[in-house]
Amino acid sequence: MKIKKVTLTNFRNYASESVDFCDGFNLVSGPNGQGKTNLAEAICFASLAKSPRTHHDEELVRDGSNEASVSIEIEKDFGKQTVSYSLGENKQFFVNGNKISKLSELFGTLVTVYFSPNEMSIVSGSPEDRRDFMDTDISELSGNYYNLVQRYNKVLFQRNKLLKNTYDHKAILDQIDIWDEQLASVAAPIIRTRKNFIAKLLSPSQNAMHFLSKETEKLDIEYLGAEGNSTAEIKANILSGLKASLNKDMELGYTTIGPHRDDIKILLNGKDSKIYASQGQKRSIVLAIKVGELELFEKELGEKPVFVLDDVFSELDTGRQKKLYECAKDYQVIMTGTTFKFKPQTEFKQIKVKNGTAK
Ligand SMILES: Nc1ncnc2c1ncn2[C@@H]1O[C@H](COP(=O)(O)OP(=O)(O)OP(=O)(O)O)[C@@H](O)[C@H]1O
Numbered sequence: 001m002k003i004k005k006v007t008l009t010n011f012r013n014y015a016s017e018s019v020d021f022c023d024g025f026n027l028v029s030g031p032n033g034q035g036k037t038n039l040a041e042a043i044c045f046a047s048l049a050k051s052p053r054t055h056h057d058e059e060l061v062r063d064g065s066n067e068a069s070v071s072i073e074i075e076k077d078f079g080k081q082t083v084s085y086s087l088g089e090n091k092q093f094f095v096n097g098n099k100i101s102k103l104s105e106l107f108g109t110l111v112t113v114y115f116s117p118n119e120m121s122i123v124s125g126s127p128e129d130r131r132d133f134m135d136t137d138i139s140e141l142s143g144n145y146y147n148l149v150q151r152y153n154k155v156l157f158q159r160n161k162l163l164k165n166t167y168d169h170k171a172i173l174d175q176i177d178i179w180d181e182q183l184a185s186v187a188a189p190i191i192r193t194r195k196n197f198i199a200k201l202l203s204p205s206q207n208a209m210h211f212l213s214k215e216t217e218k219l220d221i222e223y224l225g226a227e228g229n230s231t232a233e234i235k236a237n238i239l240s241g242l243k244a245s246l247n248k249d250m251e252l253g254y255t256t257i258g259p260h261r262d263d264i265k266i267l268l269n270g271k272d273s274k275i276y277a278s279q280g281q282k283r284s285i286v287l288a289i290k291v292g293e294l295e296l297f298e299k300e301l302g303e304k305p306v307f308v309l310d311d312v313f314s315e316l317d318t319g320r321q322k323k324l325y326e327c328a329k330d331y332q333v334i335m336t337g338t339t340f341k342f343k344p345q346t347e348f349k350q351i352k353v354k355n356g357t358a359k
């Protein structure tokens with residue numbers, strides 16, 4: 001899919017602007033603080049229903065305005081679509097002008113793979129950052145997965161409420177089995193889907209790592225959570241895990257095992273990259289994962305996603321910049337940077353951003 005046009009109204013520092021994109025490389029440049037990241041953010045918001053840099057949607061509304069709105073025209077293999085949203089008093093999304101009632105209906109309309117320096121948290125951040133990475137990206141592929149995670153969080157909340165508010169252990173023991181059964185029933189397909197996602201992501205990411213970095217650098221990703229391959233096996237392991245940790249959970253007042261506590265381990269040459277990889281290697285790992293996602297998303301959706309790269313070149317040497325161009329050349333790319341030292345060999349467009357305008 002390709003983004004043809006983005007129209008922003010009162011979004012961050014954009015009062016009213018329309019930006020046309022080419023199908024190849026879109027090089028969005030300009031000095032610091034002019035609105036490059038804001039433009040990338042507006043695009044990502046349409047695909048993920050959340051900002052990659054803040055949980056506070058009100059920050060996206062232009063100072064002094066009540067409402068921000070963004071409209072994005074997309075061209076897919078089968079035809080044109082429009083995704084739009086408004087933020088402020090109401091947060092609403094529209095696909096082809098029709099208001100959508102559940103976010104799961106939005107996912108898959110505009111699919112992006114997003115990189116910004118913040119995405120380094122996939123390697124360097126907390127387990128929560130890595131769970132968020134998996135959940136966000138799998139939701140883009142499956143609205144059903146997003147619904148499962150919402151359902152899991154609700155059941156988890158109920159189980160924790162029982163653990164927290166009931167001082168009578170017998171009362172907990174009387175009710176806990178019902179919650180354990182429900183929790184495990186939703187946890188198992190979540191973990192199964194995440195393991196599947198990691199397994200499918202691994203090979204294209206390894207290939208990209210091989211290409212982007214020294215050929216000796218081997219990437220591995222392991223899911224750290226309940227054992228098992230089938231949903232039934234995982235469910236049985238979750239159930240026994242919940243039983244085994246019940247005393248601890250009662251003491252702490254919350255649930256200590258399950259997909260909300262799982263993590264992934266990213267290894268470089270067999271060693272935990274969070275601890276051992278250099279800054280440059282970490283950056284290459286995250287980029288390799290993103291390039292791996294391009295291929296995975298394309299395979300799963302039957303359409304190419306749009307590659308959005310915010311400030312990607314700030315720390316990459318020219319050799320790696322060229323290699324990244326090479327990896328991305330079959331996709332529509334929207335990349336931001338203060339300047340671009342060399343121009344792509346394929347179709348490209350320069351977009352200059354200055355104080356909330358993009359020309
Ligand atoms: N809600 C808002 N209303 C008005 N202006 C805003 C709002 N939120 C952010 N800004 C402004 O947007 C500008 C930052 O834009 P952005 O982050 O896109 O910069 P950038 O071009 O990516 O810069 P850099 O090269 O430093 O990354 C700042 O001047 C900031 O004050």
Ligand SMILES: [Mg+2]
Nearest residue numbers: 036037038311
């Ligand atoms: Mg920026």
